[in-house]
Amino acid sequence: MKELDQYIAEALTDDGRLSFRKIARRVEKSTDTVINHYNRMVEREEIRGSTVVVDAGKIGYEGVAAFQIDATTSMGADPNAILEALIEMPNVIVATKTVGEHDLLALAVIHDLTHYSQLGKEIAEIPGVKNISSNVWPTSEEICPMYFII
Numbered sequence: 001m002k003e004l005d006q007y008i009a010e011a012l013t014d015d016g017r018l019s020f021r022k023i024a025r026r027v028e029k030s031t032d033t034v035i036n037h038y039n040r041m042v043e044r045e046e047i048r049g050s051t052v053v054v055d056a057g058k059i060g061y062e063g064v065a066a067f068q069i070d071a072t073t074s075m076g077a078d079p080n081a082i083l084e085a086l087i088e089m090p091n092v093i094v095a096t097k098t099v100g101e102h103d104l105l106a107l108a109v110i111h112d113l114t115h116y117s118q119l120g121k122e123i124a125e126i127p128g129v130k131n132i133s134s135n136v137w138p139t140s141e142e143i144c145p146m147y148f149i150i
Contacts (some may be wrong), residue, residue, distance in 0.1 A: 057139030068102040077128025
């Protein structure tokens, strides 16, 4: 990765709302040059998007739940379809395939334990989901995923 590309990626990782103009000033390049480098990184899929990190507790959520999901491929079930269904769920903030004890991981914000239970049931109903284990923690704890670097 070129030095400018690396700088752009790191700057946007630190602050996803940082303007191309500010990045350009910092590296003493034109705004167009920074935009062109950014667009090339997107085309090469080095950057797949940007996101806003919010404090879930400050917007009304009481906790975060991690769902570790085991998938089955019997009867035509597809782990990719499970992943897509997780991504479409409104309260799921991160969903990914994993390597290890479980096949997929989903992090979701929850209002309360009833909401947590309902989310677990919705995930269990996705075709191909064989088993779920989960953990929950309050948004006030430092182990909360808002402190993770993703």
